[in-house]
Amino acid sequence: MTVPGRSIGIGLLGTAFMGRAHARGYQGLASMYSPPLLPRLEIVAGRDAHRRNDFAGSFGFARTTGDWRTIIDDPTVGIFDNSAPNDLHEEPTVAAIEAGKHVICEKPLGRTGAEALRIWQAAERAGVVHMCAFNYRFVPAVRKLRELISSGALGRPLHLRARYLQDWLTDPDAPATWRLDADQAGSGALGDLGSHIADLSRYLVGEISEVTGASATFFDNRPGGAVTVDDAFVATVRFDNGAIGTLEASRVAHGHINDLSIEVNGTLGSARFALERLNELEVDLPGSDDQRGFRRLLVTNRNDPFMSAWWPPGHVLGWEHTFVHELHHFLGSIEAGRSVRPYGADFEDGYRAALICDAIANSAATGRVAAVAPAGAVPSGARS
Amino acid sequence: MTVPGRSIGIGLLGTAFMGRAHARGYQGLASMYSPPLLPRLEIVAGRDAHRRNDFAGSFGFARTTGDWRTIIDDPTVGIFDNSAPNDLHEEPTVAAIEAGKHVICEKPLGRTGAEALRIWQAAERAGVVHMCAFNYRFVPAVRKLRELISSGALGRPLHLRARYLQDWLTDPDAPATWRLDADQAGSGALGDLGSHIADLSRYLVGEISEVTGASATFFDNRPGGAVTVDDAFVATVRFDNGAIGTLEASRVAHGHINDLSIEVNGTLGSARFALERLNELEVDLPGSDDQRGFRRLLVTNRNDPFMSAWWPPGHVLGWEHTFVHELHHFLGSIEAGRSVRPYGADFEDGYRAALICDAIANSAATGRVAAVAPAGAVPSGARS
């Protein structure tokens, strides 16, 4: 393959769901975009030798390792991609940062706000480009929704309604995994799903000032062990700009397979998005007459976000394409020497999503409204 | 018209939106059902003489009055129907009760829980049949939803998601009316819309034990005066049976004209309803194969609730038919000398919905979780 531009070496930690999704993203971006910085798949780390070798073969990684430190030490690696479980976020990511590598880390950035803060601060100190993989920012319809809000088309936001509902734990025989263990995962639906909608709420409407919340674990024990995280939570939120809203996530919601949905109502109009129909955006904007009602847009036009690189209108994208857009954006940011913000989430965004999740957990535990620290406000001891 | 059975005289207070809806209900029920107790439209009370005379002419009321006390004193009246604004609920209703009339009162029963409690207790003392007009219990799809839950088809309820969104206050020039005045209305979206979903939440899932909430008034002033009630609220709820959920209502939600929607997720399945499509119920129940997903039912079969009296399948009902069902149920309860419970809401249900609204307002004001008194628990001083 003729490589038209510069390239950068990728070192990937994780060969499971997220590792595979990232690898597909690296693999798929060069043929649709002409990135100034092409990814070279140098090395992948995973515990199981057979699995990581298969993975490398499938995606074309040059080398594999059973020890993530090998990636840190690898001089051909310019980007450390952390697609590992939550309890492997802090140490490897900070090590990579300290080795001067650019870093992308899966969400939630940390199992707690404190952990996320340490990771963010390490990245800031080192001056590397950092990204928290909130990939749903890179759904064309979500980006379009943000543009509608930031352009003022919806007016002043009044309401947000965000939920992320799944059903995989409705089966009482679904086994306990690391995702159901507080030590490894930090929290359950809260950190796994809630962090996505916390991030999108900020991305779309703005900073959250306070929350109330309740959470529940409906199935305490499962084959393989105790469940030590929440199955679901509900929360109210209040934004700095006065809007109010609800957040909710569950892993026990029959009829919702992977249903992240979000709606914003503003003084002039409304818009809503649902991940299971990720090519669509419904908008209710003032029209040429006095009629109101949601209009279903298929966000596949050439001038829709991210779509100029793809197919003619109406030829829909899939879930994995969010990673193509996300990684393309990350590579472009590195090439340009700039932050991934505001369209990408950086580690500060990862930290702030964690703060919101912490506040919800806190409110659920105390029965009191919980404030979320304002953006820019870092606990005084944190930087020391 | 040949009257096949016994009849009872109706005295109606109110000739506006709700008065008209009730009158249509009385008028429309005899020809579809064969009620053992037929309504006779005796007298209607309203402030404006021209308007109440037109109203009487249209619906066939025999007499009109400008003073609701005339109804109380009228010996031909067996049922006092209170379709007046909220600040005219307590005094006329209690007077009618004390005159021995059966009573139906529009929601919210009282502007506060305390007011509702007094009305309920008066009715209990007098032994009359009493009904709070939560008409959405009488939507066929809502009743079917309740049957799905009570039969165990959905399993143990885990989540409820209820909201009632309207858009009529999105126009900043919409004038201030009694509905926006705290003295007359008690509260805004909370009592007007929130009371409906508080009632349905109890009707479908069971008693709520505690809530958290936040509310907002986005437009403080409108043509005609200050707005002294909430435009919107959000809340989390926890049920006695362990389920958690969210409640929300708004009058400033573009794209939602009269959108009461409610979803319940249980351990075995899910179901959801939306008022703008009131003939439909979406259910996700275990099927003959392993496939899950919402199935859209048109609740118009002969064996669906209330439908045996109507048309062949697929010939849909409208909003006003909820009053036909509700008033038919009320008349049947009177004839049988029994409570309207459990399918109808009585004044205790009106009181309990008010308690939930009070708790939400309380939590919004204090920033603390607010307990809802258990059913049966009446404040000690209340009965004195």
Add this chain to the structure above:
Amino acid sequence: MTVPGRSIGIGLLGTAFMGRAHARGYQGLASMYSPPLLPRLEIVAGRDAHRRNDFAGSFGFARTTGDWRTIIDDPTVGIFDNSAPNDLHEEPTVAAIEAGKHVICEKPLGRTGAEALRIWQAAERAGVVHMCAFNYRFVPAVRKLRELISSGALGRPLHLRARYLQDWLTDPDAPATWRLDADQAGSGALGDLGSHIADLSRYLVGEISEVTGASATFFDNRPGGAVTVDDAFVATVRFDNGAIGTLEASRVAHGHINDLSIEVNGTLGSARFALERLNELEVDLPGSDDQRGFRRLLVTNRNDPFMSAWWPPGHVLGWEHTFVHELHHFLGSIEAGRSVRPYGADFEDGYRAALICDAIANSAATGRVAAVAPAGAVPSGARS
């Protein structure tokens, strides 16, 4: 009841489904509208004495009869309402016409175009006001759809897609009734359901010039006898204005209970309607930006067709309300001494719908495109 205006006596033939629907319409219109001409329910005819007496009691008809000729001879009757089966359309309707009564007749007007033509011509000769009860013209969303087209908002019509699908014959044990007998019904899905969409196609897009078609009877025998009519048909149509389209009806379409749906695509925009959601209209019109896609309108605003008399926005209507609108229009036409056209269907419209159905049957039988006679073109011998 104070009667504000003049009144006219109704003589109704038929106490089954359609008779009941018409009676509800007469009963329900006075309280919502203030018609200049009020219906007096004088007499109802039906074969079964017990049934017709019950019917009269329920709806308030003054008298009953077992012989429709009694209605014709009744001087108090100003309107003859024929809600009887198809084989009782011609003789009673023509007799009523010749007695000088205004007439409304259920669809299909005749079992064939020739029969419909005779009825139409009798009415024209007598100069009475005549209406063919194509009630779906009186769905607010359908009327709004017509206004969109006639105003030019959709541009020049290019496509029509109309179908009327039901499922009640999917059960092989569903019994043979008069509707499945060619002598009594004329045809099956074609005349019963197809006539509705033939009428709406003309109402919305214009005259049809030619058709091709195919039909099928999937179940030849049923409990109670042979099926001698079609279960379903499909057709292509070409309009005078150049648009092309498809018509289809079936009684054996699982998943479609009473699903009349119609879509029109024009050079500027599109709109579509489905009867199972009769309060909704989906439109794709040029908007304030370049985005296209169907917008869902809830046709319940005060300025929507027929809605000024009803409830606040979002309080939906049901199927039976089409009869309120239709009969109100009929009464108003009589009072004004004018034709029910163009918004109502008169007997010429009933005739022209029958011509389209005949042409479809003809094409299905011959395998050739069948022309539909132009409007105004009456077979030469017809008037003699």
Add this chain to the structure above:
Amino acid sequence: MTVPGRSIGIGLLGTAFMGRAHARGYQGLASMYSPPLLPRLEIVAGRDAHRRNDFAGSFGFARTTGDWRTIIDDPTVGIFDNSAPNDLHEEPTVAAIEAGKHVICEKPLGRTGAEALRIWQAAERAGVVHMCAFNYRFVPAVRKLRELISSGALGRPLHLRARYLQDWLTDPDAPATWRLDADQAGSGALGDLGSHIADLSRYLVGEISEVTGASATFFDNRPGGAVTVDDAFVATVRFDNGAIGTLEASRVAHGHINDLSIEVNGTLGSARFALERLNELEVDLPGSDDQRGFRRLLVTNRNDPFMSAWWPPGHVLGWEHTFVHELHHFLGSIEAGRSVRPYGADFEDGYRAALICDAIANSAATGRVAAVAPAGAVPSGARS
């Protein structure tokens, strides 16, 4: 990249929309599947040197050429992939066949049935594996729909309703391209879109015996030249098994971007699919109770067709993934030395789709029902 199995050289003709889609398919399949036969991207042919070189760079083709004959002569090429416009289907494909290469050709296989027949017969004579790229057979939901029908779950098919609607020619200023020229394209919406639904109709319900049709060209001239093909057609179809249905396609249907939709009603149930929501299938099957209605399935479970290779449930696929499935199937067929049938479309399927399109055009021209030759019936002179 470690290549785990044997490989085969690809020679691709065409660098536009379809060439790109095929290239993405080849590129994307190895990392998700472990094909026994891996594609090697040897050479791509296109007229414009700059464009084909860019294309080769993006996708990793080793060589490029301006003359498709170079591919035919290239001994490293085992598969000739014809993604060129319709008038370049016959000659290059037959040349490749005669050179012993396996062939995949875009639809429509020929501009007429006669052309398609010649291509099919050449392939049969040569004994190569041949595939007509009806990629929508490889949508998971479409394959699942076929399985529902072939398993008998829907019962005997009674109705099919298939349409393929686009909107790109609603703009009168859309320029004339090769797709609007009868010489190059053969026909318009008929061959381009109609061939897809003709193929799916056969794939799902069975052979079509006869059709009627009408077609229209609404815009005769466009910037760049005359339009000599149809903008739209409508047709009725009759199947060998007695089912009847409608086919329709248009390029001037506002509100439909790329809307291929298909519904089948059988004696036991119904199912429907729409391409703009390609991860969904709606089914109405007998359930555990007597309730009927469409259920929305998200066809993303591990046991759904093609999904075992992809993501957890609810992580949706896009349009381009149909090519991954299609080309994986083609490679597997070659490796196994068998036909692509019955799940893939071979050149006989391409021929039969062309026959249906020809019959529709014939009926539209003559006004008579047109028979479709039975499968297996090849015109006597054809093989000579």
